[in-house]
Amino acid sequence: MAPLSPLSIDVRSYGRDSTTDSHGFAQIVLPLEGALAMEIGTRGGAIRRGDMAFVDTGMRHDQVNGQVSEQANRSFILDLDRQALAPRLRDELARGPYCALSPAANKLVDFMALMATQHGASHETTQAMVDRWAPLLFDTLAGETPRARLRLAALLTAVEAEPGGQWTAASMARHAGVGVSRLHELFRHELNTTPRAWLSDLRLQRVREALCAGHLPIAELAYRFGYSDQSALTRAMRKATGLAPAAYRRQMQDGAPHGALETGSKPA
Numbered sequence: 001m002a003p004l005s006p007l008s009i010d011v012r013s014y015g016r017d018s019t020t021d022s023h024g025f026a027q028i029v030l031p032l033e034g035a036l037a038m039e040i041g042t043r044g045g046a047i048r049r050g051d052m053a054f055v056d057t058g059m060r061h062d063q064v065n066g067q068v069s070e071q072a073n074r075s076f077i078l079d080l081d082r083q084a085l086a087p088r089l090r091d092e093l094a095r096g097p098y099c100a101l102s103p104a105a106n107k108l109v110d111f112m113a114l115m116a117t118q119h120g121a122s123h124e125t126t127q128a129m130v131d132r133w134a135p136l137l138f139d140t141l142a143g144e145t146p147r148a149r150l151r152l153a154a155l156l157t158a159v160e161a162e163p164g165g166q167w168t169a170a171s172m173a174r175h176a177g178v179g180v181s182r183l184h185e186l187f188r189h190e191l192n193t194t195p196r197a198w199l200s201d202l203r204l205q206r207v208r209e210a211l212c213a214g215h216l217p218i219a220e221l222a223y224r225f226g227y228s229d230q231s232a233l234t235r236a237m238r239k240a241t242g243l244a245p246a247a248y249r250r251q252m253q254d255g256a257p258h259g260a261l262e263t264g265s266k267p268a
Contacts, residue, residue, distance in 0.1 A: 008079045009112070009130050013072065014063040021062075026082040027055040028093075030101075032113050034073030038063055038098075045098040052101055052141075054093035057082050076112065078134070089142040105140045108133060111161055132157055152176060152186045156198075163203050164226040169195050203227070204236055211249040218245045 014036060029036070035048045039062040040055055047053050055061050082090055093099075101109065112133055132153035155176040159167055172195050173183040187195050203225045210221055222233040237245050 009134075010077050010079075011074055012077050013074050020060060022058055022060045023079075024057060025079050026057050026085075028076075028078040028080070029053040029055065030076040030078070030109050032074045032076060032109075036063060036073050036075055040097045043097065047098060050101055050106055052099060052105075054097045054099075056094050056097070059097075076109065080134075084134075085138055086142050089138065093141075102140065102143075105137060108137050108140060111157065114161065152183075152190055159199065160202065163199070163206050164224050167199055167226070172199075199226075200236070204240055207233065207237070207245070208241075208248065208252075211245055212252045215249075221245070 011032070029038070029047065030052050031047050031049050033049065035046055036053075037046045038044070038053055040053060041059050041061070045053065085093070112130075136154055136157070155172055158175055159165070159172070169180050169183060173180045176183055176186070178186070183195060187193055187198060191198060193201075207221050207225050210216060210225075216224075218233065219230045222228075222230045225233075227233040227236070234244050237243060237248060241248055243251065
């Protein structure tokens with residue numbers, strides 16, 4: 001069965017038993033931990049962190065980890081429409097089908113591995129990161145320089161990985177490899193917002209996710225997500241939700257539907 005979207009990503013582990021399969025979409029396998037032995041068509045190979053395997057549409061393949069190691073293994077599995085790949089990259093991968101990743105591609109995999117281990121991020125947040133990360137990975141695998149739009153995607157990915165960092169319009173522009181005015185143009189064209197407004201929304205979104213998921217002190221959340229102090233976070237939360245952070249946490253953890261906040265509630 002084909003994936004519901006052009007790209008999906010999952011973290012999977014495989015045991016000793018062979019798992020012969022074929023499907024109507026392509027796959028990229030990126031090991032994160034341990035080793036994985038595979039047979040793709042008639043070609044066998046072993047891959048580890050820093051390697052990748054490409055399974056073309058309709059190609060029979062096995063994962064037979066017991067032939068390599070008794071250790072635990074984990075891999076990113078990307079299911080995708082093969083047309084999402086540039087023709088040159090698609091042809092090169094199909095000839096492989098095993099290869100070592102470049103240092104740049106390794107860094108992208110490291111980032112997504114970090115995101116996969118973080119808790120509290122919503123499905124929508126995770127999927128948005130995947131949607132931006134995948135084109136960067138494809139361009140990097142093809143050895144191409146990221147296009148202007150992908151430079152913005154790389155920036156967004158970096159900021160989402162560390163939203164509490166000391167980000168300014170100038171530092172964001174340097175990371176994207178463009179000038180500040182060009183950065184504002186990209187944000188207006190791609191996201192219909194400004195860098196500062198996007199960063200503020202991202203930080204507040206992460207705070208709200210953390211408030212719903214746990215009990216970290218409000219002051220620690222303010223520090224973690226880039227607010228100057230707890231008072232600054234409280235002002236931002238009241239403006240966005242009508243509630244102070246502690247009141248928002250109580251209401252959300254007590255089961256109030258998202259978007260049904262009582263803006264007239266007395267702040268905590």
